[in-house]
Amino acid sequence: MIVGSIVGLGIILSFYGNQVIFEDLIKGEGQVKFGENLIIPVELDRSETQSGIYAIQIIDFSEGITVKILDPFDKEIESQIIDEEVFEGQFSITVSGIYKLVIENTNEKEIKIFGVIGPEPDAGKKSLGFISLYILIVGLIGMVGVAIYAIKNRKKSFS
Numbered sequence: 001m002i003v004g005s006i007v008g009l010g011i012i013l014s015f016y017g018n019q020v021i022f023e024d025l026i027k028g029e030g031q032v033k034f035g036e037n038l039i040i041p042v043e044l045d046r047s048e049t050q051s052g053i054y055a056i057q058i059i060d061f062s063e064g065i066t067v068k069i070l071d072p073f074d075k076e077i078e079s080q081i082i083d084e085e086v087f088e089g090q091f092s093i094t095v096s097g098i099y100k101l102v103i104e105n106t107n108e109k110e111i112k113i114f115g116v117i118g119p120e121p122d123a124g125k126k127s128l129g130f131i132s133l134y135i136l137i138v139g140l141i142g143m144v145g146v147a148i149y150a151i152k153n154r155k156k157s158f159s
Contacts, residue, residue, distance in 0.1 A: 064107030072097025
């Protein structure tokens with residue numbers, strides 16, 4: 001019963017940790033045709049954090065996707081050519097304002113794309129994800145230990 005409680009606690013903390021980590025991220029998705037852009041804006045405050053994160057996922061990956069981060073003055077602060085299905089990156093927040101994740105399609109076909117942008121989670125929020133993982137591991141090790149103990153005791157009772 002104790003081991004089951006530990007595993008349950010780990011699952012609940014894992015779910016809660018993901019909610020806390022991703023609560024400030026702005027999500028966007030769309031079918032992006034050749035020559036079109038998917039733009040996801042987010043307001044970021046330099047006094048709260050000095051770095052931001054972004055990620056994109058391309059369904060049915062193909063070449064020809066470029067990602068740019070624009071600062072509040074529409075100046076490009078980062079640009080990447082995407083060569084994998086899932087890509088994550090970081091950027092510096094230099095001033096407070098609206099930053100934009102711009103995903104460009106230079107491929108001939110229409111592509112479904114998911115994107116997120118927002119402030120980088122602080123260390124406390126990140127540690128919640130690690131703690132839940134450790135609790136799950138301890139619970140699963142406990143389950144294996146209980147199973148081994150039960151099997152050994154069963155063999156002794158037959159002897």
